[in-house]
Amino acid sequence: MTTAAARKHGSFRLNVVSRKAETLFHVILGVFALACIIPFIFVVIISFSSEESIRQVGYSFSPAAWSLDAYNQVFNLGDALWRSYFNSFLITIVGTVASVAMCVLYAYPLYRKDYRLRGFFSFLSFFTMIFGGGLIPTYIICKNLLGMSNNYAALIVPMLVSPFNIIIMRTFFQTSVPFDLIEAATIDGSGEYTTLVRIILPIVKPGIATIALLTALGYWNEWFLCLLYVTDRKLYPLQYLLMEMQRNAEFLARNSSMIGASGASAISSLPSQTMRMAVVVFIVLPIACAYPFFQRFVVAGLTIGSVKG
Amino acid sequence: MKKFLSLILAAVMLLTLVPAMAESPVEITMLLEGCNVTDDAAVLEKLNAYLGEKIGVTLKPVWGTWGNFDDLAQNAVNTGSSEYDIMFTCSWTKNEYAPYAKKGAYVRLDDPEDNLLNEYGAELKTVLPDLLFEGAMTEGPDGEKGIYAVPGFKDFATMNTWDVNVTLLEKYGYTLEDVVKAGFYGWGDIFAKVKAGEEAEGKVFYPFVFEGAVVERYVDGTPIVTGDSSGLLSYYMNTEDVSVPGAYGNVIFNKFATPEFEKFARQMREYYLAGYIDPAIAIGETATDTWRNAQNTASYLISSEVSLYGYEYTTSEARGIQVAYVMTTDAPYIDNTSVQGAMMAISANSAHPVEAMKFLNLLNTDPFVMTLLNYGIEGVHYTLNAEGEVEFNADARAAYSPWTNGLGNVTLLPPQKGQGADFQKRFAEFYAGSKKLPIYGFTFDGKAVETEIAAVANIKDAYALSLFTGAVDVDTALPELLSKLEGAGMQKIVDEANAQLKAFLGE
Numbered sequence: 141m142t143t144a145a146a147r148k149h150g151s152f153r154l155n156v157v158s159r160k161a162e163t164l165f166h167v168i169l170g171v172f173a174l175a176c177i178i179p180f181i182f183v184v185i186i187s188f189s190s191e192e193s194i195r196q197v198g199y200s201f202s203p204a205a206w207s208l209d210a211y212n213q214v215f216n217l218g219d220a221l222w223r224s225y226f227n228s229f230l231i232t233i234v235g236t237v238a239s240v241a242m243c244v245l246y247a248y249p250l251y252r253k254d255y256r257l258r259g260f261f262s263f264l265s266f267f268t269m270i271f272g273g274g275l276i277p278t279y280i281i282c283k284n285l286l287g288m289s290n291n292y293a294a295l296i297v298p299m300l301v302s303p304f305n306i307i308i309m310r311t312f313f314q315t316s317v318p319f320d321l322i323e324a325a326t327i328d329g330s331g332e333y334t335t336l337v338r339i340i341l342p343i344v345k346p347g348i349a350t351i352a353l354l355t356a357l358g359y360w361n362e363w364f365l366c367l368l369y370v371t372d373r374k375l376y377p378l379q380y381l382l383m384e385m386q387r388n389a390e391f392l393a394r395n396s397s398m399i400g401a402s403g404a405s406a407i408s409s410l411p412s413q414t415m416r417m418a419v420v421v422f423i424v425l426p427i428a429c430a431y432p433f434f435q436r437f438v439v440a441g442l443t444i445g446s447v448k449g
Numbered sequence: 450m451k452k453f454l455s456l457i458l459a460a461v462m463l464l465t466l467v468p469a470m471a472e473s474p475v476e477i478t479m480l481l482e483g484c485n486v487t488d489d490a491a492v493l494e495k496l497n498a499y500l501g502e503k504i505g506v507t508l509k510p511v512w513g514t515w516g517n518f519d520d521l522a523q524n525a526v527n528t529g530s531s532e533y534d535i536m537f538t539c540s541w542t543k544n545e546y547a548p549y550a551k552k553g554a555y556v557r558l559d560d561p562e563d564n565l566l567n568e569y570g571a572e573l574k575t576v577l578p579d580l581l582f583e584g585a586m587t588e589g590p591d592g593e594k595g596i597y598a599v600p601g602f603k604d605f606a607t608m609n610t611w612d613v614n615v616t617l618l619e620k621y622g623y624t625l626e627d628v629v630k631a632g633f634y635g636w637g638d639i640f641a642k643v644k645a646g647e648e649a650e651g652k653v654f655y656p657f658v659f660e661g662a663v664v665e666r667y668v669d670g671t672p673i674v675t676g677d678s679s680g681l682l683s684y685y686m687n688t689e690d691v692s693v694p695g696a697y698g699n700v701i702f703n704k705f706a707t708p709e710f711e712k713f714a715r716q717m718r719e720y721y722l723a724g725y726i727d728p729a730i731a732i733g734e735t736a737t738d739t740w741r742n743a744q745n746t747a748s749y750l751i752s753s754e755v756s757l758y759g760y761e762y763t764t765s766e767a768r769g770i771q772v773a774y775v776m777t778t779d780a781p782y783i784d785n786t787s788v789q790g791a792m793m794a795i796s797a798n799s800a801h802p803v804e805a806m807k808f809l810n811l812l813n814t815d816p817f818v819m820t821l822l823n824y825g826i827e828g829v830h831y832t833l834n835a836e837g838e839v840e841f842n843a844d845a846r847a848a849y850s851p852w853t854n855g856l857g858n859v860t861l862l863p864p865q866k867g868q869g870a871d872f873q874k875r876f877a878e879f880y881a882g883s884k885k886l887p888i889y890g891f892t893f894d895g896k897a898v899e900t901e902i903a904a905v906a907n908i909k910d911a912y913a914l915s916l917f918t919g920a921v922d923v924d925t926a927l928p929e930l931l932s933k934l935e936g937a938g939m940q941k942i943v944d945e946a947n948a949q950l951k952a953f954l955g956e
Contacts, residue, residue: 198735220487280528289532367520371511373487387516393737395541413738 180424187211187417194413210414214422220373220381221422227295228360228377229426235296235359240352242301244344247309248336253319262310265303283369294369295377299358305351312347313340349437360427382419385411474501475804476509479535480521482542482791483852484512491829492849496821504807510822512851513537526554531798534805537855538598540675540789546587547676547892550597553590555794556802557597565795566596569806572814576858577602580885584788587892598792599809602858604757604876605788606781606883609667610774612744612752617770621646625773628751633668634716636751640725643750655727656750657720658743661736661918664753665704667777668713672886674701674946675785676893679906680913681939682946683707684888691782692884699887699954701946703939705909705916705930714916714923721919731920744768758879762867781883785892791855813858820863823856825849838866891953898945901938908933 156162182201186194187210189203197204214221249255250262273281278298288294317340325335341348366380376384389411411419474497489510497507511533513521519542525533526549538546538555549555558566566574574582581600589595613628621643631639640656647654659667662680666672670688673680683704687695704710720726729739743749747768754760756774764772793812795805811818824831830845839862853859864872895902912930915921 276524276527279524284528284530367517368524371513371517371521384514384516388514391515391519391542 183417183420183424187414187421189414191412191414207414210412210418213411213415214418217381220376221378223374224376224378224381225422227292227375228379228423231292231295231362231377232356232359234292235299236352236356238296239300239302239305239355239359240348243305243309243351243355244341244348246301247306247313248340250306250310251313251317252322265301265306269303269307279368289369290372290375292375295362295365295375296359298365299355299362302355302358305354309344309347309351312344312350316347317343346437349434353431353434356430357427360423378419378423382416382423385416385419389416474505474507475801476507477534477801477805477808478509478511478532479793479808480511480513480518480525480533480537481851482513482518482537482539482855483515484855485514485850486510486512486848488848492821492825495826496818499817499821500808500811504804504811506804506808508808508822510851518542522549525796526552529798531796531800533796534799534801535809536794536796538792538794540786546598546789546792546794550587550589550794554797555597556797556799557589557595558599558795558806559596565802565806569803570599570810573599573810576814578605578881580783581605581788584783584785584890585792586890598794599813599857600788601791601793601854601856602813602860603791603854604781604880605790606783606880607672607787608756608758608774608781609777610754610756611667611777612749612754612756612764613773613775614747614750614752615771615773617643617647617747617750625775629775634712637719637723640720640750641723644725652748654748655725655743657725657752658727658730658740658749659751659753660740661730661914665710665713665917667753668716669707669709670695670778671704672782672784673786674888674893675891676895677946678895679902679909680704681902681905681909681942682893683710685709686778686782686886688778690884691778691780691886694887699950701893701943701950703931703934703943705927705934711923711927714919714927717917717919718921718923719919726919728920731915731918733914736914758876759868759872766867779884781880783883783885783889785890793857809857812856814861816861816863819857819859819861823851823853823862833863834866837870838864838868840866888950888954891950893946893949895942895945898938898942901941904937905934905939905942908937 157165182199185201185203186199188206188208189200190205190207190209193200193204193207246261246265250258250265252258272278282288282294282298286293286297288297321339321343322335325339330339361379363377363380363383366375366377367383370376370380489512493508493510500506500508511521518537522536522538524530525536536555538549540546556565558564558570577600581602582596584605585596585598585600586594587597589597611628613625615625618625618628618639621639623639627639628636636657643656644654647656669683670686671683672686674682674684681704683702684700685695685697685702685707687693717726721728721731727739727743729735740752744752744754744764745768747770754774756776761772761774793809795802795809799805812822813819824839824841825845827833829842830849831839831841834840853862860873860877862873864870869875908930912921912926916923916926916930
């Protein structure tokens with residue numbers, strides 16, 4: 141039997157697991173992928189259902205009637221919506237760039253074996269991973285001491301440094317950048333900054349992309365900082381706009397008998413359930429669109445530095 | 450020498466600043482609850498011009514929403530922040546009036562040493578009914594009782610009512626009288642006839658739609674025992690005359706262990722099995738939506754509502770049917786929960802308690818300030834019709850709707866469309882006729898039995914709603930619940946509550 145024929149029959153393949161195992165893996169990964177995507181598809185379907193249908197049959201994959209009402213309502217938010225969209229983008233972009241820069245600049249010296257205070261600074265960042273100050277002291281420091289109240293800084297600065305990302309980045313430096321490279325660069329007359337920017341950074345691009353993605357996701361989904369420090373509606377990110385609708389609805393449901401009749405009118409003026417789902421779609425779309433651009437680097441990050449077959 | 454000179458210069462500079470500071474108005478920040486305000490610029494401009502001239506104050510409201518108020522207030526109180534001069538407070542959200550006052554978060558307004566209320570709130574004291582101040586008495590950090598907030602003059606008595614769809618009732622030849630006479634235990638026939646009739650028209654119809662979590666209060670006449678936030682305790686009032694003790698006297702019971710409760714639960718079960726109750730009402734997540742939706746779409750016969758004076762008009766109009774409210778007690782009753790329903794406290798960390806008090810005084814006595822802050826600007830947010838009633842401009846109102854009851858004296862407001870010119874007078878008179886419960890003023894303090902309450906509350910949550918709505922078999926679920934409650938220390942809580950009540954009444 142020739143190799144070509146064997147290949148055709150699938151009995152002779154290089155570097156692959158058996159058909160059975162491969163099928164099994166595909167099924168497992170397929171199920172996992174479905175588990176991730178189905179809730180989102182469900183949200184999209186609900187956002188296109190009519191309120192009436194939800195009242196009758198509840199949330200359903202096949203609603204009794206379709207409707208664009210929810211999206212009309214969302215667009216009717218007008219300025220509030222676009223303003224929040226703008227805020228979300230601003231916070232995410234500025235936050236991610238600043239945070240990644242800090243992370244790289246912190247992780248790089250930690251990787252340099254010739255840096256004397258390496259142990260101390262490693263400990264400093266690692267320590268905060270295990271022991272936090274707690275909510276109230278953090279709140280006092282941010283709000284009263286640093287004046288982060290009702291401004292963009294309050295939405296960006298508290299999340300700027302992530303010890304977890306620093307450790308990922310340091311490990312990435314260690315596994316992908318041989319120290320000899322730095323020595324070689326030094327001998328060739330490259331200064332520290334040139335070495336970092338022109339030699340090291342291009343190598344660790346996949347690592348940077350990975351933490352940039354993690355950070356961007358973190359900023360995009362953040363609403364708790366806004367709850368703590370911001371009461372000015374002009375600064376609300378989109379995620380908090382949604383959260384506020386949700387929390388208002390929950391509060392009124394829980395306390396309706398206490399608020400009495402005025403609660404009834406408050407409930408009826410709440411955004412409908414379908415509208416809240418439509419806002420979710422608005423939130424997910426941009427970040428979902430950003431994924432493919434990062435994916436290339438993330439996949440590269442998985443394979444780089446290991447022994448390749 | 451240089452140092453000395455610069456010191457003098459600095460002193461001179463400060464001196465020139467002093468008169469300027471005294472003249473510019475003081476900014477008062479006020480944290481509110483339940484507001485939906487996106488554009489307040491025009492209102493504030495007008496309001497602050499008036500306030501500045503009148504009392505030398507400008508207002509900066511922070512429009513808290515139902516969703517974020519608890520956290521904003523909690524953070525401010527826990528961190529001792531001075532960012533809010535005035536804070537909304539009440540007895541029913543997570544953010545309770547009594548604990549915060551006890552913690553020292555609020556200024557005592559009737560402090561014998563520095564009585565802000567007498568000094569700057571004299572008009573306020575004459576306008577608000579005395580019983581509101583009485584209800585606002587609570588223990589401060591020093592253990593002495595005092596007034597720690599200005600109570601809101603609103604529907605301060607509780608009116609538990611059955612909300613009856615009279616239009617539908619009359620369609621089937623019944624009158625409101627029939628519903629009242631039959632009472633909760635005798636509605637079976639009416640439900641059967643209406644359900645059959647409506648379903649013959651080809652729709653799914655549940656005649657009895659109510660708020661499951663509290664409907665038992667309506668049937669058994671058990672008001673909220675203040676401080677019992679998990680809803681475990683029952684006090685039986687005299688529904689014929691709420692101001693005197695009922696058949697049991699002033700005793701507190703395990704809510705689920707009385708014969709009255711069992712009778713109620715069995716009746717609910719009967720209605721449930723007969724198909725008069727929407728199963729969605731027995732599920733926590735959908736209960737409120739289902740109840741409100743049925744009301745708003747007028748697809749119910751009898752429902753439950755904590756009503757207020759003149760509410761028939763609003764709901765009849767909105768639902769396009771004739772709505773009637775049948776009170777379950779002889780008069781609206783006054784308990785701590787209703788009196789402390791919406792109040793304004795001055796933060797203990799405020800730098801301007803005097804100005805804050807002056808502002809609260811004006812807010813509760815000056816119709817111009819109250820109306821402007823609440824309804825907005827005439828001609829922009831609303832117009833007055835020929836009868837002097839307010840008609841809202843929907844668009845402007847959507848961007849500016851504070852929570853009316855959460856602001857202050859609602860009797861200063863002009864009537865809304867359809868209420869009639871003398872509405873506020875009738876409103877005040879109506880509530881003047883409400884009666885105090887015999888245990889009015891009592892607050893259960895669960896500190897001593899905290900562990901038991903936590904354990905018991907979890908068990909209760911698993912059973913209560915399905916028992917209240919008839920979704921489970923009483924014969925199996927009720928004994929199961931009772932034995933579990935017993936095991937978790939329910940009796941200890943009841944004993945503690947009764948001991949506290951005895952001590953309270955003995956005083």
